[in-house]
Amino acid sequence: xxxxxxxxxxxxxxxxxxxxxxxxxxxxxxxxxxxxxxxxxxxxxxxxxxxxxxxxxxxxxxxxxxxxxxxxxxxxxxxxxxxxxxxxxxxxxxxxxxxxxxxxxxxxxxxxxxxxxxxxxxxxxxxxxxxxxxxxxxxxxxxxxxxxxxxxxxxxxxxxxxxxxxxxxxxxxxxxxxxxxxxxxxxxxxxxxxxxxxxxxxxxxxxxxxxxxxxxxxxxxxxxxxxxxxxxxxxxxxxxxxxxxxxxxx
Amino acid sequence: xxxxxxxxxxxxxxxxxxxxxxxxxxxxxxxxxxxxxxxxxxxxxxxxxxxxxxxxxxxxxxxxxxxxxxxxxxxxxxxxxxxxxxxxxxxxxxxxxxxxxxxxxxxxxxxxxxxxxxxxxxxxxxxxxxxxxxxxxxxxxxxxxxxxxxxxxxxxxxxxxxxxxxxxxxxxxxxxxxxxxxxxxxxxxxxxxxxxxxxxxxxxxxxxxxxxxxxxxxxxxxxxxxxxxxxxxxxxxxxxxxxxxxxxxx
Numbered sequence: 001x002x003x004x005x006x007x008x009x010x011x012x013x014x015x016x017x018x019x020x021x022x023x024x025x026x027x028x029x030x031x032x033x034x035x036x037x038x039x040x041x042x043x044x045x046x047x048x049x050x051x052x053x054x055x056x057x058x059x060x061x062x063x064x065x066x067x068x069x070x071x072x073x074x075x076x077x078x079x080x081x082x083x084x085x086x087x088x089x090x091x092x093x094x095x096x097x098x099x100x101x102x103x104x105x106x107x108x109x110x111x112x113x114x115x116x117x118x119x120x121x122x123x124x125x126x127x128x129x130x131x132x133x134x135x136x137x138x139x140x141x142x143x144x145x146x147x148x149x150x151x152x153x154x155x156x157x158x159x160x161x162x163x164x165x166x167x168x169x170x171x172x173x174x175x176x177x178x179x180x181x182x183x184x185x186x187x188x189x190x191x192x193x194x195x196x197x198x199x200x201x202x203x204x205x206x207x208x209x210x211x212x213x214x215x216x217x218x219x220x221x222x223x224x225x226x227x228x229x230x231x232x233x234x235x236x237x238x239x240x241x242x243x244x245x246x247x248x249x250x
Numbered sequence: 251x252x253x254x255x256x257x258x259x260x261x262x263x264x265x266x267x268x269x270x271x272x273x274x275x276x277x278x279x280x281x282x283x284x285x286x287x288x289x290x291x292x293x294x295x296x297x298x299x300x301x302x303x304x305x306x307x308x309x310x311x312x313x314x315x316x317x318x319x320x321x322x323x324x325x326x327x328x329x330x331x332x333x334x335x336x337x338x339x340x341x342x343x344x345x346x347x348x349x350x351x352x353x354x355x356x357x358x359x360x361x362x363x364x365x366x367x368x369x370x371x372x373x374x375x376x377x378x379x380x381x382x383x384x385x386x387x388x389x390x391x392x393x394x395x396x397x398x399x400x401x402x403x404x405x406x407x408x409x410x411x412x413x414x415x416x417x418x419x420x421x422x423x424x425x426x427x428x429x430x431x432x433x434x435x436x437x438x439x440x441x442x443x444x445x446x447x448x449x450x451x452x453x454x455x456x457x458x459x460x461x462x463x464x465x466x467x468x469x470x471x472x473x474x475x476x477x478x479x480x481x482x483x484x485x486x487x488x489x490x491x492x493x494x495x496x497x498x499x500x
Binding site: 001087089092094101102157160161162163164165166167168169178179180197198199200202203204206207209210211224226227239240241242247248249250 | 251337339342344351352407410411412413414415416417418419428429430447448449450452453454456457459460461474476477489490491492497498499500
């Protein structure tokens, strides 16, 4: 597993698959590799910037912002990207994103959101619109460029209930199965295992965080080599997300 | 990152640090390596087996077992190891373990619990009593054997709210910081990062699951090489667990 160096600051309209392929040109890829890309790079390529100075918060956003002690314009952007509010408390706003996962602040990035070549302002950066689709596009570019069969995982660093600290989770994927079906697998005594599904893509996302780090796009991608998986052209990150109506913690 | 082959079936009373060190004798260890050990191996070394045939369920266990459609004797063992019930539903019993983490069935293993050399029966296997302490003991054995400075992470495969599939989480650790403090780190634009703590030990636990797999003790350990961390003799898995009174999902 290694970080991919040499990806430039991504600009709106960039072909991200091409940028990653160029950065990989020295090392190349082998069939079975999984390429992990930080969702922030997709957001930048899509130009998913919002200028808070132009946001008009609704009454709902203003009331919620007061309850959680956040900027009402930021709360409006969070609500725009959310299906529902999961939990709120002072300084905390956790929602189910329209993409289906649950996270703080709908994944809106306020720390590093300035569009390239634009003066610092009140810019924030939303999550990408369709990480699975972009993962498929990146995979197609990489497979055509290097004549290999690979997987692609799009990640974001998320917090979790019960535990402190954030780590990489899968927002989108292509080629790699989201889950590994362990039903019927037998252990060393020949018993049948209890755990039925292993969250393989999230393992990859968490592992890649070790080399991608938290800061900056210079290490916004990684390659994980040595996994055994059957290429799955129909793979989707959907399988990783438990619907709210089947979630005891929704 | 690689799985450690050659650890025998662990028996009650075994010196687990010695068994792991012996299995590593061919490859050795380098300073900075992190050795990941499945908690099930600790449970077996401690002889943490319970014969359901000898368990007398309490009235509370009987009532709860009826509600969740589980064996009341198993529910009794789960309650014995739990601080409180987090959620219950038919076929689902999620508790905060006395060790502080939240999981299904208090981590009781019913699939592979037969003590070595004992006929199949109604055996289940509890989690180890003090994974941090055992991690420190394993670390001491490994450091003395190989004259290196290493980290040790004890893992179990857990499910999670919001998401399908299980993956490795940290139950105990030694030498390796649980969290990496990212406060004050700057990104490529010089802004300050929002995410304050990265759950490094849980990243290691999830990554190791990729090579340890879910089945059997033959691959009950792994070595992760290439991390950068300051050895921390006071490290504890405690930092990873959010206390119930500060958890919006408790």
